Amino acid sequence: MKLDAKAPAGPIQQKWTNHRFGVKLVNPANKRKYSVIVVGTGLAGASAAASLAELGYKVLAFTYHESPRRAHSIAAQGGINAPKNYSNDGDSVYRLFYDTLKGGDYRAREANVYRLAEVSNSIIDQCVGQGVPFARDYSGLLDNRSFGGAQVSRTFYARGQTGQQLLLGAYSVLSRQIANKGVTLFERREMLDLVVVDGQARGIIARNLVTGAIEKYTANAVVLATGGYGNVFFLSTNAKASNTTAIWRAHKRGALFGNPCFTQIHPTCIPQSGEYQSKLTLMSESLRNDGRVWVPKAKGDKRRPGDIPEAERDYYLERMYPSFGNLVPRDVASRRAKEMCDKGHGVGETGLAVYLDFADAIKRLGKDNVAGKYGNLFDMYKQITAEDPYTTPMRIYPAVHYTMGGLWVDYNLMSTIPGLYVIGEANFSDHGANRLGASALMQGLADGYFILPYTIGDYLASTKFPAVGTDHADFKRTETEIQKQVEKLMSVNGKTTVDEFHRQLGKIMWDHVGMARNAAGLKKAAKEISALREKFWKDVKITGVAADVNSELEKAGRVADFFELGELMALDALQREESCGGHFREEHQTDEGEAKRNDAKFAYVAAWEYTGKVSSPKMHKEKLDFEYVKPSQRSYK
Amino acid sequence: MKITLNVWRQQNAQSSGRFETYVASNVSEHMSFLEMLDVVNTDLVKAGKEPIAFDHDCREGVCGSCGIVIGGRAHGPNRAIATCQLHMRTFRDGDTITLEPWRAKAFPVIKDLMVDRTAMDRIMQAGGYVSVKTGGVPDGNAIPIPKHVADEAMDAAACIGCGACVAACPNGSAMLFVAAKVSQLALLPQGQVERTERVLKMVKQMDDEGFGNCSNNYACEAECPKEVSVTHIARLNREYLRANLVKEEQKESAGGA
DSSP states (O other), X not given: OOOOOOOOOSOTTTHHHHHHHHSOOOOGGGGGGOEEEEEOOSHHHXXXXXXXXXXXXXXXXXXXXXXXXXXXXXXXXXXXXOOOOTTOSSOOHHHHHHHHHHHTTSOSOHHHHHHHHXXXXXXXXXXXXXXXXXXXXXXXXXXXXXXXXXXXXXXEOSTTOHHHHHHHHHHHHHHHHHHTTSEEEEOSEEEEEEEEETTEEEEEEEEETTTOOEEEEEOSXXXXXXXXXXXXXXXXXXXXXXXXXXXXXXXXXXXXXXXTTOEEEEEEEOOOOOTTOOOOOBOOGGGGGTOEEEEESSTTOOSOGGGSOGGGEEOHHHHHOTTTGGGSOHHHHHHHHHHHHHTTOOOSTTSOOEEEEOHHHHHHHOXXXXXXXHHHHHHHHHXXXXXXXXXXXXXXXXXXXXXXXXXOOOTTSBOSSTTEEEOGGGBOOTTTTSXXXXXXXXXXXIIIIIIHHHHHHHHHHHXXXXXXXXXXXXXXXXXXXXXXXHHHHHHHOOSEEHHXXXXXXXXXXXHHSSSSBOHHHHHHHHHHHHHHHHHHHHHEEOOSOSSSOOHHHHHHHHHHHHHHHHHHHXXXXXHOOSOBTTBOBTTSBOTTSOBOOOHHHHOEEEEEEOOSOTTSOEEEEEEOOOSSSOOOOOOOO | OOEEEEEEEOSSSSSXXXXXXXXXXXXXXXXXXXXXXXXXXXXXXXXXXXXXXXXXXXXXSOSOOOOOEETTEETOSSTTOOGGXXXXXXXXTTXXXXXXXXXXXTSOEEETTEEXXXXXXXXXXXXXXXXXXXXOOOOGGGXXXXXXXXXHHHHHHTOOOOOHHHHHSTTOBOHHHHHHHHHHHHHSGGGSTTHHHHHHHHHHHHHHTTOBOOOSOOHHHHHOTTOOOTHHHHHHXXXXXXXXXXXXXXXXXXXXX
């Protein structure tokens, strides 16, 4: 298989403009003859479904939630980037492009990243037009703040609920299209498989989560906007239902999986408190604007933070990275926190935490101003820990937060299956080996509002579509396979619950495929996952019946896929004999403990093909060329 | 801690439900309420029984999925949080807690503690938006909005659509939910063009869905996890009155022409 990224020729500033002129258009009157399935209603899915319906396409939108507004984009806190340069601090499209590519440690495709930066300004305008109440200053104009990995203030925000407000904006325009009958919404439906007919993606199989019915839907194209797979670690900041099933099933139908091992571990999360823990809660990166990270200089210092004098504290990020300080990118901040704890400087009962201290900020700005900026985050922290961050420093520890990997897509956001598009976190595209803060919302909305609506038209206009109904043999065969899998899961009747298996898988992933990885650990992980997967199919226990609401059955299907993906992540991390971004191989580091990239050998996207056997996938490479930004060692010193 | 739970179990909207009693032992005070339920459910599954069905997802109080009437109060005894943000340290060893679904005519039970809240989506579809299409909007800074106005709009926009206001209201009214969106868009300049039509359509849909009327009980505000204020209901009433007057005037001037 030859991977063709289809990045257009010409100067980088002209690529997207030229490409848009070059693509075929569907005549306005013909658009209603084409139908598009959009799976997922988060930022990417909702914005895509609404925009496609506005253009006149017939859209079928699917969500496993009861309402599109409950998608996990809602939980994003900090903000969304755009190089408006409203702060007059020298920002530009080129700078955002540069920061994003560098932040991703030079493992993303230049043309895609430039386009992302280019369309990001329009997102802000669009959301303001929808009535999104972004933060404003006293002039009534939009306010900005800064985020990790950037030295300009380009992040737009709505208190600590930016994701919520952007999603409600996208949900509002989606709601309008539902009312106009441009979009038909199928709620409480979970996609369980992709139907490929004569090499084209032509529909999906979904389970109705209320009745348990297996349903078939057909269209001219399928868009997956189903988010990331961080829950493979069991404990992550993802919502409980977030899963890999949609993209994993598509992968098994022929879509290549790009850079599966690129996982982002977010540095500022509330530490785990016990074995029963069901998820981890993020504290927005924006807190690092004013909070100072420190640990006691003495190992095992068990004094209360207030009793540790200034001279006995190590503000290690400020010490190691004087120019970026507490605002180094996420991968760097996470790894250093782990290192401090591993060396015995960790705080709190478990010793797996560092302090994030607001005492100086409160002194400088006053409590009211700090509350105005971060009040809801402080409340959230207090709610969970019963500690008051206004008087005692927060305890934070890294947690899995985002997956840069995902289905491989070309410049048009199309996977290796014709007619299957993948947008938002579900694709592998723009963030390379590490995503900068406030860039996930930007990418989801860029894909949905401003990129996919153009590129999908090109495919629809230039493709012949044989008439395919849901009674087509391929639909029936796929439906039968899904029904069999459901029956198989229900019939195991073992002794171990789905969550118990999931926790075991998560522990293997965290220990060996987490923040620091090495060859021996990765090999061990692949083996252990494979063994545990076999046990799962012999010993999982699900009660209730399939033809009903059945949360255990839902979880079992998702965990079954996590078991397969987990092994692929270990294999991908094993082959990448370098450190880059969130992928840190202990064998490959500089004397100062920074990630040591190997551009000569690893400047490529690893795109994995499913061969029919989970443990022996085939890797393809998309070579990454850097024409504009010369890869250098990332330095935040 | 040892906690006794009286949980509402109901197969579906058609069947009648009943309370069942479960005991949760070894509950840690640091557990969240839903983590406690996870443990109860694991025990049920291991015993070959069906777990308690309840909606939940983000577990950080923003997706609006969860919602249980706990000890007679929507989202439990603490102010300004959703069910998922409630921690067991709120309770005492030996407590008995009653768990019920949202109870309202417009929210039929799906199973156990899960209800169907899609009526709220249909209200939003009736007019809870600004009719802008992708592209063709002015620059973000072309519309200055005074900070206090943007802040007040944000207060309303913080609604997570959980339906606690409906569950708490003796009339099963969705006024606070509808008011939050009407108020947000009535405050902002972007919402002015459709101001009149929006409130009329949303209120009509609210009535059609079977939600009750508002009798200024204010239980909605007391139970709202995002502390959305009833002053937004006052604005909704004003907007509704205004819209009706505008409509009258339009009718008269059309009739006179």
